[in-house]
Amino acid sequence: MKCQDCGSTDFVKNGKNQKTQRQKYKCKNCGSDKYPIDDKTLISKPSLSEVSPMTEEQLRAKYDLSFIVQTALSQLEKGQFLNKEMLLKRCKLSASAAGVSATIHAEQFKPYRGKAKGGDIIFGHPDRIRTLIEETVLFEI
Ligand SMILES: [Zn+2]
Numbered sequence: 001m002k003c004q005d006c007g008s009t010d011f012v013k014n015g016k017n018q019k020t021q022r023q024k025y026k027c028k029n030c031g032s033d034k035y036p037i038d039d040k041t042l043i044s045k046p047s048l049s050e051v052s053p054m055t056e057e058q059l060r061a062k063y064d065l066s067f068i069v070q071t072a073l074s075q076l077e078k079g080q081f082l083n084k085e086m087l088l089k090r091c092k093l094s095a096s097a098a099g100v101s102a103t104i105h106a107e108q109f110k111p112y113r114g115k116a117k118g119g120d121i122i123f124g125h126p127d128r129i130r131t132l133i134e135e136t137v138l139f140e141i
Pocket of ligand 1: 002004005006007008027028029030031032
């Protein structure tokens with residue numbers, strides 16, 4: 001039994017209903033003598049399994065390509081570089097999956113990106129990428 005007013009489960013007996021001879025209760029916590037919510041009402045709710053809902057971060061980590069790539073790139077320290085294949089592998093993405101190519105070439109990731117001679121796309125810390133572009137080791141892409 002649960003109090004309708006405060007949700008407490010502590011009750012004291014409070015006489016009997018004269019008509020029905022049903023035991024009446026008073027909430028020990030707030031004193032409410034409204035008829036308490038029956039356990040049966042509570043039990044009749046469907047019981048849900050232990051599966052807990054996904055957080056937005058978990059959802060994004062699974063489906064939001066920009067979020068996935070941003071996370072991988074922002075974890076790169078100065079002096080650490082990935083080529084395109086390594087970045088995709090790190091992000092657990094397939095190059096042929098929809099939207100992947102557009103995402104890694106997106107304007108927002110330009111500071112992390114440079115093109116090497118031969119066409120390899122290199123990703124790294126924006127400070128190092130800028131320097132390497134200034135030194136013409138890499139080119140803007
Ligand atoms: Zn109460």
